[in-house]
Amino acid sequence: MVQQHIVKVWERAGRFEDVQRLEEGGxxxxxxxxxxxxxxxxxxxxxxxxxxxxxxxxxxSQFVSPRGLNKGDEIGLFWCNYSHSFFFSVLPRAPAQPSV
Structure with a gap:
C-alpha cells in the first residue's frame, strides 16, 4: 500500500531523493x-x-503506548500531498480478550 499510495505520489511530485532515502536511513x-x-x-x-x-x-512512545494500542486495533493513516504529512487516527479497537 505504501508503494502505491505514497511512493508513487512522491515520484509524481518529484520527491525522488525522499523515495531513495526510504531504503537508506529513512x-x-x-x-x-x-x-x-x-x-x-x-x-x-x-x-x-x-x-x-x-x-x-x-x-x-508517541503513538502505541499513550493510546494503549494492541494487536488487532485498527488505525487510519493517509498521506496528504498538500500539507506533506500523514494524518493518523485510531479507528475501531479489537475486542478485549477475556480474562482467564
Whole structure:
C-alpha cells in the first residue's frame, strides 16, 4: 500500500531523493494526530530484506503506548500531498480478550 499510495505520489511530485532515502536511513515525515490534535515527526523507512515499510523513531512512545494500542486495533493513516504529512487516527479497537 505504501508503494502505491505514497511512493508513487512522491515520484509524481518529484520527491525522488525522499523515495531513495526510504531504503537508506529513512525519511523524516510529519504525522498529524487527528485524535489528539498534535503533530509529531517520525521516520518512514523501507526494510529492503522484507519489502515492508515501518515507522521508526518515537512510534511506540508517541503513538502505541499513550493510546494503549494492541494487536488487532485498527488505525487510519493517509498521506496528504498538500500539507506533506500523514494524518493518523485510531479507528475501531479489537475486542478485549477475556480474562482467564
Amino acid at each position: 525519511v523524516d515525515v510529519k504525522v498529524w494526530d487527528c485524535n489528539r490534535g498534535e503533530e509529531f515527526v517520525l521516520v518512514l523507512k523501507k526494510h529492503v530484506s522484507t519489502d515492508c515499510y515501518v515507522f521508526c523513531g518515537n512510534w511506540r
